[in-house]
Amino acid sequence: MTTDTPVIEMPAPQVRERRADGMPGIPIAIVLLLLLLLGAPALVVLGGVLAPGAGPIALIVLGILLAIATLIGLCGLTPVAPGEARVIQLLGRYTGTIRTDGLRWVNPVTTRQKVSTRVRNHETELAKVNDADGNPIQIAAVVVWQVTDTAKAAFEVDDFVEFVAIQSETAVRHIANSYPYDAPEHQLSLRDNADEITGRLSAEIAARVTAAGVEVIESRITRLSYAPEIAQVMLQRQQANAVVAARTRIVEGAVGMVELALDRLAEHDVVELDEERKAMMVSNLLVVLCGDRGTQPIVNTGSLY
Helix, strand or coil: CCCCCCCCCCCCCCCCCCECCCEEHHHHHHHHHHHHHHHHHHHHHHHHHCCCCHHHHHHHHHHHHHHHHHHHHHCCEEEECCCEEEEEEECCEEEEEECCCEEEECCCCCEEEEEECCCEEEECCCEEEECCCCCEEEEEEEEEEEECCHHHHHHCCCCHHHHHHHHHHHHHHHHHHHCCCCCCCCCCCCCCCHHHHHHHHHHHHHHHHHHHCEEEEEEEEEEEEECHHHHHHHHHHHHHHHHHHHHHHHHHHHHHHHHHHHHHHHHCCCCCCCHHHHHHHHHHHHHHHHCCCCCCCCCCCCCCC
């Protein structure tokens, strides 16, 4: 597997989400309550006031059965809040997912598993790993994700929340092992190329959690540092590199300024200098421009030669 294109071999999904909106719950709830509170008692009372016989007994039994049936029917009422879905199973078989919020009615003998479809955050633990150069570093990241396929989340993995957490930790460790903490300008590094690294981190996490019906919205590295045992040494190395880079830039600028001064003097014929005087002038200018302290000029009031 390359760091440019994460290739995660995941099993093919056995089930995918399909909609099952059910029926409007409020009208059905009103009808069932009327039958339970009025219809069933009316049959029982009517059977009790009639003369003894088969007819009254049948009415009483019918009233009792009607009450039992309405109670069972009320069990099919399913409230669905915004930002969640209900995964419906009938005798162990997936029949669909209700995403329409409000009170819905489904077959009362089905099971209805609640799955949150809200946007979630997961922050990985601070992990201590070795970067590509073998230096121990500490790294942590935050992953913003959301369930997009409730059927995969419910049936393809045991616990999709734990699955996302473990796969995120794995991806963070893999990315940390694949790149150095600090590197030259032409090479990707964890510290200097945050956008490229987080993009590849998001792509790898997305490839790992797609089997659970999860979409990765964003991931960011929130903590990145050398491990405490080498932090001081690496800080000194960074300071030395910074000093060398600064001195290099100063010398490059000073040489350019000296060249410009000599070219301007020759172009405008201000003064004619031999090679020895040019060398002295270059030396003096470099001392002034490259020195880290202010210089004390010496004014020559006599002849140049």
